[in-house]
Amino acid sequence: MALQTLLRSQETQFVLTGILAYYAILSVLHQFMKRACRGLYLPLLEQLGTRKTLQLLVFLIGVAIALTTAPLCGHAFLSYPASQNGFSTSPLTLDSKVCVGARVVMWIAEMPLLGGTHFYLVHHILSLTSLGIVLSNKLNMAPIYLIYAGLVTEVFSSSRAFLRLSGLHHKHPKLFTHITSGNAVAILLLRALPAAYLLQTQLFRPALATNVGLAYFITVVFYACFVTYIAYKLLAGQGYVSLKPASPAHFALKNGSEIRKISVYSVLLGTAIAATELSAATMYELASGDTFPRRELSNLAAVGLGTVVSGLLGAKFMNQVLSVPAGRLTEEQKKTVAPPPPPPAVPGVSPRFFPGYKGISIQGAILFSALWLNVCPLLGLQVNHRILFGAVGMSLPVGEAIGRVGCYFAGCCGSTRKEKYPAIQLLAAALNTGIFGLKVMDLANQGTSKIGDVGLAAVLANGAVRLVLNPLRSDTAEMLFSPASMFALSQILLSSSLLTLERTGGGMDPLSALVAVVGATSTSIFLCRIAALAWEMAATELKKWKLSQYARMENFVYAFSIAIFMLVTKSNAGGEVARAGRLFLQKESLLVMSSPALLGSVFAAAGLPIILLN
Secondary structure, eight states: OHHHHHHHSHHHHHHHHHHHHHHHHHHHHHHHHHHHSHHHHHHHHHHHOHHHHHHHHHHHHHHHHHHHHHHHHHHHHHTSOOOSSSBOOSOOOHHHHHHHHHHHHHHHHHHHHHTTSHHHHHHHHHHHHHHHHHHHTTBOOHHHHHHHHHGGGHHHHHHHHHHHHHTHHHHOHHHHHHHHHHHHHHHIIIIIHHHHHHIIIIIHHHHTTOHHHHHHHHHHHHHHHHHHHHHHHHHHHTTSEEEEOSSSOEEEEEETTEEEEEEHHHHHHHHHHHHHHHHHHHHHHHHHGGGOOTHHHHHHHHHHHHHHHHHHHHHHHHHHHHOOOSSOOOHHHHHHSOOOOOOOOOTTOOOOSSOSTTSOOHHHHHHHHHHHHHHGGGGTOOOOHHHHHHHHHHHHHHHHHHHHHHHHHHTOSOBSOTTTSTTHHHHHHHHHHHHHHHHHHHHHHHOGGGHHHHHHHHHHHHHHHHHHHGGGBTTTTTOSSOHHHHHHHHHHHHHHHHHHHHHHHTTOOHHHHHHHHHHHHHHHHHHHHHHHHHHHHHHHHHHHHTGGGGOOHHHHHHHHHHHHHHHHHSOOTTOHHHHHHTTTTSSSSOGGGTOHHHHHHHHHHHHHHHHHTO
């Protein structure tokens, strides 16, 4: 009975009718090409066979569908009522039915024809599954409409596929190059950027309320990253950009005969700084409550940019004063070792203001940034310092987590015993990410009035991570008391002292506060040490399994899809997502997300490392 009901539904009949119409159009187009384009089509039939030749027509039909449905999808998006809770607010209109239905028909009809190509089969199945999850859960359809409108880029991709499969790209190389470049640019402008817009405007708040909203958000993040990766591969295939994995990893941008290198480290460092500043500003506004005045936004923007500049200068200064070589040489070795040759000049690569990747030190950045935060009131930048220090302290781990990934690509801050502790930078990134997540949940449970307490606890835990991992690093392993370890110890002692005073001022008994802080410090160090041992054991075991053979993009897509499906089907019992999300849902909208001064400060801060390090 359920099957009969499904088959009799209007939507199913529409899809079945559409599939029949698709194959009818394909048959008519096949006969038309045999008669009207005999010189091109008949040789392809003989060379490729009927099945592969029909794939050419599939791409032509795809171009027609993209051109026809894109305006309808765009209109459906613009006319869709705003949704604050992430769920559907109106029934499907005629435009939306055609927009969604045409895609469903095309993906189902194409699978028998393009199923031999692994990429198309996986793409179509996952696309249909994602749409089914959105419809069955009655989620906000606006992101679907905008994403489908962006599929107008298939005009380029289908044309490119037609030229390549038919062999015409050899006869018309310039046309193929222009279509490929246009496809890459169109993907970035019409698919990646709109996806980023959706994440901020449509999907962020629902992601903090329910598991299915979080799954929706993560899926669109993955979509944005994946289409950006496709655009990169297209540009790399034309020689405009390439990723050089040699340490330090960098992008090589080609403009005519000029080549410019952009280090991966500088991009990730800029991202880390921007994430830290934006997170700190968000926490500051939430902790300020309804009394947060708009005039503080400009002060907050100036303080944030000044913190970044002072942090970069402090990082360079501290490293120049305290840096040590990775290994020590005897006096005889120093005499026999020849000086390293000067680096070869690369056309189009400007000399760096911060030469080398050992010129950045987070210890100096923390110290000088803290000094700036104490000095800025003298310059008339009035902010609530208690809240600001707490917000910055909470955001420190997320910035270091992203920065450590940059260290991995730069080849710095690694381990001397790589067989035991490979990619130790990624372990530091994982631990700091965990600290940030836990502290956000703590703040949600305790209330934003406790931001000073939670921020100091985050700084303490961050210091514990570096105190445990620093002795394993190549630049500090041969020193009994390295500057980095001493600074980490000082950070722990200072933050624990301030945390004790903070809790005492909040009404806790001094002895109880001291015992609680000592216990938290010991627990953090112990857990970090356990994580390092687990990392060593996992590295030893995983090498035996030879998992590198499974390190392919499609396997990552499968694992991601399974994780999303599990998240969608998991009930909200216990309210894990909702508890942490309440913190960010206190206000209808955050002023820091719409302040030109603050957003300008964030973008400027993100661009500084890219300019200075390249």
